[in-house]
Amino acid sequence: MANFILRRMGVMLLTAICLTYIVFFLTNLYPNLEKLAKTQGNFRMTEAEVTSWLEPRGYLQPMPVKYLEWVGVLPGYVTELDDGRLIGRCVRPGVEPADTPEYCGILQGNWGFSTVFKDNVGGITFERLGLTGFLMMWVMIVMVPGSLLVGVLAGMREGSRTDRTLSTTSIAFTATPEYVSGVIFIALFASSAGFGRIFKGSATSAMENATFENFFLPVITIALYGLGYIARMTRASMAEVMTAQYIRTARLKGVSFGNIVLKHALRNALIAPFTVIMLQFPWLLNGVVIVETLFNYKGFGWLLVQAAGNNDIDLLLACSVVAVIVVLVTQLISDIGYVVLNPRIRVA
Numbered sequence: 001m002a003n004f005i006l007r008r009m010g011v012m013l014l015t016a017i018c019l020t021y022i023v024f025f026l027t028n029l030y031p032n033l034e035k036l037a038k039t040q041g042n043f044r045m046t047e048a049e050v051t052s053w054l055e056p057r058g059y060l061q062p063m064p065v066k067y068l069e070w071v072g073v074l075p076g077y078v079t080e081l082d083d084g085r086l087i088g089r090c091v092r093p094g095v096e097p098a099d100t101p102e103y104c105g106i107l108q109g110n111w112g113f114s115t116v117f118k119d120n121v122g123g124i125t126f127e128r129l130g131l132t133g134f135l136m137m138w139v140m141i142v143m144v145p146g147s148l149l150v151g152v153l154a155g156m157r158e159g160s161r162t163d164r165t166l167s168t169t170s171i172a173f174t175a176t177p178e179y180v181s182g183v184i185f186i187a188l189f190a191s192s193a194g195f196g197r198i199f200k201g202s203a204t205s206a207m208e209n210a211t212f213e214n215f216f217l218p219v220i221t222i223a224l225y226g227l228g229y230i231a232r233m234t235r236a237s238m239a240e241v242m243t244a245q246y247i248r249t250a251r252l253k254g255v256s257f258g259n260i261v262l263k264h265a266l267r268n269a270l271i272a273p274f275t276v277i278m279l280q281f282p283w284l285l286n287g288v289v290i291v292e293t294l295f296n297y298k299g300f301g302w303l304l305v306q307a308a309g310n311n312d313i314d315l316l317l318a319c320s321v322v323a324v325i326v327v328l329v330t331q332l333i334s335d336i337g338y339v340v341l342n343p344r345i346r347v348a
Contacts, residue, residue: 008335012328016321023320024067027313033059035311040115056087070112070317072105106321112314116306125303125318131207132292132299135218136284143223143230144277150227151234151273156261158239167235173228178287182221182294190217203297218295222287226280233276238269271338278334282327 037053038045045053054060058069058077068074069089076089078100089112090104104110111122154166190201200214241247242265250260288301296302300319307315 004339005332005336008332012332016324016328019324020071020317020321021067024070024317025063027316028059028063028066032311032313036115036313039311058089068105070105072103072107072110075102076104106318111318114312114315116310116312116315121314121318124315125300125322128298128303129300129322131297132285132288132301134210135215135222135288135292135297135299136281138215138219139222139226139284140280142219143227143280146223147227147230148234148270148273150231152238152261152266152269154231154235155238155242155269158242163235167232170228170231170235173224174232175228176225178221178225178290179294181224182217182291185217185221186294201295203292203295207298218291218297221294222284222291225287226283230273230276230280234269234273237272238265241265241269244268274337275334278330278337281330282323285323285326 033054034050036059037050041049041053051060056079058066058079061069061077065074069076078086078088078091080086086100088100089110090100090102092100101108109122111120111125113119114121114124117124150166150170154163154170157163185199186201189198191197198213199217201217203214203218205211206215206218244265247260247265250264251257255264285300288299289304290301291297292299292301293305300322303315304319306312307319
């Protein structure tokens with residue numbers, strides 16, 4: 001197991017390097033850099049003025065050099081302007097040149113400076129990620145038990161009326177994207193045109209004080225889509241397990257139906273849904289982009305939209321790194337959990 005984990009972590013590191021370099025390459029293409037220069041300067045800048053703005057700030061260096069500086073493997077650039085001021089990745093206001101660090105990439109904890117929020121990218125990213133983590137926690141609390149319950153109930157008696165009803169409901173949930181269900185919920189429960197203002201259509205106040213009124217709609221909007229998908233997977237797995245030979249043997253021995261489900265079928269039926277549940281975390285990062293924007297909840301998804309819409313390169317790169325890490329870590333946990341739940345699997 002230890003060798004398996006070490007190998008997977010090596011593959012994860014290589015994958016992270018490749019993915020982050022691709023994102024870094026795309027965000028540092030010249031049209032994006034030109035737009036950044038004109039945004040920070042003025043939109044009437046000539047090509048020569050754009051070049052004179054980008055070059056001292058290290059944007060026109062070779063792409064591999066810029067990437068390694070951003071990671072923190074190569075020393076950060078330092079440029080002296082005509083007025084004697086020093087600018088560079090490692091230069092900080094109020095810090096003497098002699099005290100300026102030589103390496104200042106993400107490995108050293110320097111994620112860059114946001115051109116939109118005028119603050120350090122690392123602090124902004126992790127603050128917003130914490131808000132999204134709180135949202136994800138409640139989504140998982142609602143989604144996982146609900147989906148497993150629906151899937152198990154449907155799969156226990158395949159083909160019954162209960163199975164057909166729950167399966168149809170799950171398909172309807174999965175077929176409805178978040179931007180549709182969110183708008184429907186707002187129209188029904190957060191406007192006077194629906195059933196009245198039962199809930200709040202904005203989750204901005206939930207950032208400071210989450211309540212049932214201001215936090216229920218974004219949670220249920222995200223949870224319902226995943227609930228339907230996990231429930232269908234659980235139902236299929238449960239239905240397959242209930243037809244296994246050892247289940248039939250237990251029935252012939254007179255074991256009660258409840259004990260058959262809880263002690264014999266449930267653990268094996270949860271192997272496939274466990275993998276699906278772990279893969280929901282990367283999906284949630286995509287889902288919150290829509291839901292947080294719709295409900296004005298300023299978390300990680302909202303931050304990603306702001307970074308992409310305002311061409312905030314350092315902030316967009318930080319969001320990409322966080323997304324890559326979340327995807328790779330959840331995949332590793334999923335593989336380890338699959339082996340633990342299914343003892344028939346042996347790691348070669």
